[in-house]
Amino acid sequence: MQRVKNLGYDEDEPYDDEDDVYEEEADPGYTAEDKDNFAALTPVVRAELEEAGVQASDKDIGDSLWHYYWDVDKSASYLKNSRTPRTQQQGAKKEDKPKAKSKFDEAAQKSAEKAADWFRDVPWTHIPPEMEGRIVPEEPAMPMPKLLGGSSKLAKLAEERREKAAAAANVAQIPAPNGVLSSLDRLSKPQDTKENDTPQPKAEPKKYPIRKKREPTPPPKEPTPPPPEPEEEKPDLRASPTGFGRTLASSQLSGHRAASMTLKDMLGSEITEDPFKGPSPDDTVLRAQQHSKGLTNTSKTKQSSTNGLAKKTEALKLGENTPSAPAQPKVRSRGLDVPKLWAEEKSKRKASAAFVVIGHVDHGKSTLMGRLLLDAGAVSQRDVDRYQKQATELGKSSFALAWVMDTGTEERERGVTVDIAQHHFSTDSVAFTILDAPGHRDFVPNMIGGASMADLAVLVVDANQLESGMKGQTREHVLLAKAVGLKRIVVAVNKLDSTAPNAWSQDMFQEVKGNVVKFLGESGFAKEDVMVVPCSGLSGENVAKAPEASGPAAWVAETDLTLLKALEQSVPSEVSGDALKRPLRMQVADVFRGGITNPLSVSGRMTAGNAQAADAVLVQPSGETAAVRGVEVNGEPRDYAVAGQICTLHLTDIDPIHIRSGDVVCSAAQPVSVVTSFLAKIEALDSLLPQSVDVHLGRLHVAGNISQLVATVDTKGETLKKKPRMVKAGQTALLKVTVEDDVPVEDGETVVLRAQGGTVGFGTIERTSA
Numbered sequence: 001m002q003r004v005k006n007l008g009y010d011e012d013e014p015y016d017d018e019d020d021v022y023e024e025e026a027d028p029g030y031t032a033e034d035k036d037n038f039a040a041l042t043p044v045v046r047a048e049l050e051e052a053g054v055q056a057s058d059k060d061i062g063d064s065l066w067h068y069y070w071d072v073d074k075s076a077s078y079l080k081n082s083r084t085p086r087t088q089q090q091g092a093k094k095e096d097k098p099k100a101k102s103k104f105d106e107a108a109q110k111s112a113e114k115a116a117d118w119f120r121d122v123p124w125t126h127i128p129p130e131m132e133g134r135i136v137p138e139e140p141a142m143p144m145p146k147l148l149g150g151s152s153k154l155a156k157l158a159e160e161r162r163e164k165a166a167a168a169a170n171v172a173q174i175p176a177p178n179g180v181l182s183s184l185d186r187l188s189k190p191q192d193t194k195e196n197d198t199p200q201p202k203a204e205p206k207k208y209p210i211r212k213k214r215e216p217t218p219p220p221k222e223p224t225p226p227p228p229e230p231e232e233e234k235p236d237l238r239a240s241p242t243g244f245g246r247t248l249a250s251s252q253l254s255g256h257r258a259a260s261m262t263l264k265d266m267l268g269s270e271i272t273e274d275p276f277k278g279p280s281p282d283d284t285v286l287r288a289q290q291h292s293k294g295l296t297n298t299s300k301t302k303q304s305s306t307n308g309l310a311k312k313t314e315a316l317k318l319g320e321n322t323p324s325a326p327a328q329p330k331v332r333s334r335g336l337d338v339p340k341l342w343a344e345e346k347s348k349r350k351a352s353a354a355f356v357v358i359g360h361v362d363h364g365k366s367t368l369m370g371r372l373l374l375d376a377g378a379v380s381q382r383d384v385d386r387y388q389k390q391a392t393e394l395g396k397s398s399f400a401l402a403w404v405m406d407t408g409t410e411e412r413e414r415g416v417t418v419d420i421a422q423h424h425f426s427t428d429s430v431a432f433t434i435l436d437a438p439g440h441r442d443f444v445p446n447m448i449g450g451a452s453m454a455d456l457a458v459l460v461v462d463a464n465q466l467e468s469g470m471k472g473q474t475r476e477h478v479l480l481a482k483a484v485g486l487k488r489i490v491v492a493v494n495k496l497d498s499t500a501p502n503a504w505s506q507d508m509f510q511e512v513k514g515n516v517v518k519f520l521g522e523s524g525f526a527k528e529d530v531m532v533v534p535c536s537g538l539s540g541e542n543v544a545k546a547p548e549a550s551g552p553a554a555w556v557a558e559t560d561l562t563l564l565k566a567l568e569q570s571v572p573s574e575v576s577g578d579a580l581k582r583p584l585r586m587q588v589a590d591v592f593r594g595g596i597t598n599p600l601s602v603s604g605r606m607t608a609g610n611a612q613a614a615d616a617v618l619v620q621p622s623g624e625t626a627a628v629r630g631v632e633v634n635g636e637p638r639d640y641a642v643a644g645q646i647c648t649l650h651l652t653d654i655d656p657i658h659i660r661s662g663d664v665v666c667s668a669a670q671p672v673s674v675v676t677s678f679l680a681k682i683e684a685l686d687s688l689l690p691q692s693v694d695v696h697l698g699r700l701h702v703a704g705n706i707s708q709l710v711a712t713v714d715t716k717g718e719t720l721k722k723k724p725r726m727v728k729a730g731q732t733a734l735l736k737v738t739v740e741d742d743v744p745v746e747d748g749e750t751v752v753l754r755a756q757g758g759t760v761g762f763g764t765i766e767r768t769s770a
């Protein structure tokens with residue numbers, strides 16, 4: 001019988017815990033080599049043990065050597081440790097001489113010292129011995145293997161040793177007795193070897209055996225599963241798939257298709273033919289239209305449309321800023337002759353006018369307009385009561401009427417108008433649009449935008465605060481109203497209910513009236529274009545209704561018109577029919593997005609031309625085309641809008657990013673020019689040099705420069721001095737103005753120049769090709 005010691009093992013080989021249960025081995029089968037090793041190494045280990053004062057039998061030494069693969073040091077260390085009590089070991093450690101220690105011991109001690117040094121600052125390691133805890137292992141029920149490292153790997157190795165020995169030795173197997181031997185017995189040398197037998201030492205000890213890797217054990221075969229029990233056949237209770245389900249489940253890639261659901265399946269048997277076969281209803285209509293025009297031949301139609309496009313393209317060749325061909329609108333055109341219709345309907349319609357409300361901050365503009373709307377029936381008393389309640393909660397009860405106009409949260413919280421508010425109301429004879437401008441100087445640009453859309457201005461003056469107003473925005477607004485081309489002005493001398501010492505002081509009214517009229521005359525307003533009325537927006541006297549005959553304002557009814565009457569009498573005449581025939585021009589005051597029926601709308605005053613649904617338009621300076629979906633005037637849908645009206649155009653076929661307030665919606669065929677400089681005739685309100693200015697073109701304002709002082713001119717436009725070094729306040733001059741952005745402008749448009757928060761000049765554009 002032979003054992004094969006030179007076995008390697010695969011350290012990574014997985015195996016079950018069951019392998020730890022050693023089977024009884026009848027004959028360990030030491031080879032002659034093993035026996036030589038036992039004989040040679042046992043005395044060496046014994047000598048080491050004796051030096052340390054430790055007794056061990058030959059069997060124990062042999063077991064240890066066998067276990068540690070003939071490693072003398074490890075075997076000796078194991079035996080020393082296993083036979084020395086703990087306290088004795090500790091004491092012995094101190095007495096041990098370095099030469100008596102094995103390398104294994106030295107390494108262990110070094111690492112222990114290192115660890116002790118590492119944790120020397122840790123207080124909980126300095127525990128007095130009497131307080132130290134001890135872990136006392138319980139005695140196992142079964143005798144445990146005496147060797148260190150009784151791992152499952154070792155058990156595996158032992159098993160393989162046995163198997164290999166059995167196969168290689170080709171000797172008769174001794175049948176293993178029933179039962180399980182202890183692992184120590186299994187690993188021990190043959191039973192016939194007597195304990196304490198000392199093998200004959202050899203002169204030269206043999207080299208330690210070398211471990212060899214063995215081939216990995218093939219994985220155990222999976223047990224063949226037993227054939228499955230025949231299942232009891234159950235009836236299929238599932239419904240068969242619908243046609244729609246088959247359509248969803250079928251795939252063209254799968255090679256076979258289930259019967260697909262067709263439109264006929266979905267809609268029923270009434271559809272007998274492919275509904276998409278033949279011309280669409282639109283095609284039919286188009287063909288009928290072509291037929292009526294004698295264009296039944298398809299090639300002719302194509303030729304015709306191509307010619308039309310070519311003509312349109314030709315018409316658009318107007319210069320560098322010529323835009324691309326307009327997008328074809330999807331809305332149907334009614335093809336209205338708007339100028340003709342406008343002229344025909346003149347007798348049926350009311351006059352209309354838009355007025356801008358201007359004046360110094362807090363002089364009562366919004367309150368006055370709220371009162372006007374209330375008394376004209378455009379706002380209900382219920383709404384005003386609601387505003388009153390809300391304003392009172394905010395501690396601003398006196399602003400309730402102003403809230404009719406000031407709808408923004410910021411405006412209501414601050415009690416200051418920020419942007420132009422637009423409202424409509426009608427009297428029996430006139431449809432009015434109110435453009436309530438902010439009075440605060442910070443919002444003058446918005447005031448200019450509002451004023452540029454108006455037909456006339458309403459100047460609101462606090463009778464008690466004329467002086468402060470003349471120093472502030474009363475003066476500037478009047479000048480700006482003039483600058484943007486307004487000719488008519490109605491002055492509302494307001495807050496007469498609070499004059500001191502007596503309310504409704506007629507003298508005070510006359511004084512204020514005199515001063516304002518004088519100033520307006522100086523500002524260029526003709527006397528006949530100026531009307532002055534006394535009123536109180538807060539109490540409502542003489543706004544839409546004449547004051548009571550018995551009160552302190554009784555004198556008003558005898559001498560003056562109500563504000564509403566004055567407005568009706570100030571409505572300018574309609575724009576001429578010619579203006580309607582000119583190319584479309586409408587500066588965008590506001591852009592509205594996100595409506596369900598009309599996702600994109602723009603509002604503003606149409607200054608030239610007309611617009612109806614399906615018109616192709618162009619937006620400058622972006623140069624993007626759009627189509628008109630619909631038109632609104634005074635908040636009501638209309639078939640068309642004309643020059644002079646403040647209207648809303650609902651647009652389509654354009655990305656909203658191409659439209660901003662200040663842009664111009666214009667004729668696609670004759671678009672407005674886009675420039676970065678122009679020549680302007682400017683009336684100087686302050687000294688002008690080549691300098692930075694804010695350039696206001698209606699609702700549009702951009703940064704710019706007075707780049708050249710071309711000449712000073714007289715009232716007739718004759719040159720007084722070329723290239724002056726400076727233009728003095730009050731002088732008129734031709735100036736070259738450059739702007740930092742492309743601006744859509746035309747000759748004759750009004751321009752306002754501002755610098756450092758004040759208006760420094762205003763005038764008109766003389767030439768856009770400066």
Ligand SMILES: Nc1nc2c(ncn2[C@@H]2O[C@H](COP(=O)(O)OP(=O)(O)OP(=O)(O)O)[C@@H](O)[C@H]2O)c(=O)[nH]1
Pocket residue numbers: 359360361362363364365366367368398399402415416417437438439440494495496497498535536537538539
């Ligand atoms: N006594 C009196 N107070 C008034 C009258 N009109 C307005 N007020 C008060 O004046 C304050 C300012 O009124 P607003 O209507 O907001 O003035 P505004 O000119 O529109 O102000 P901004 O739009 O910010 O320029 C409020 O407290 C009003 O109640 C009036 O006729 N009589």
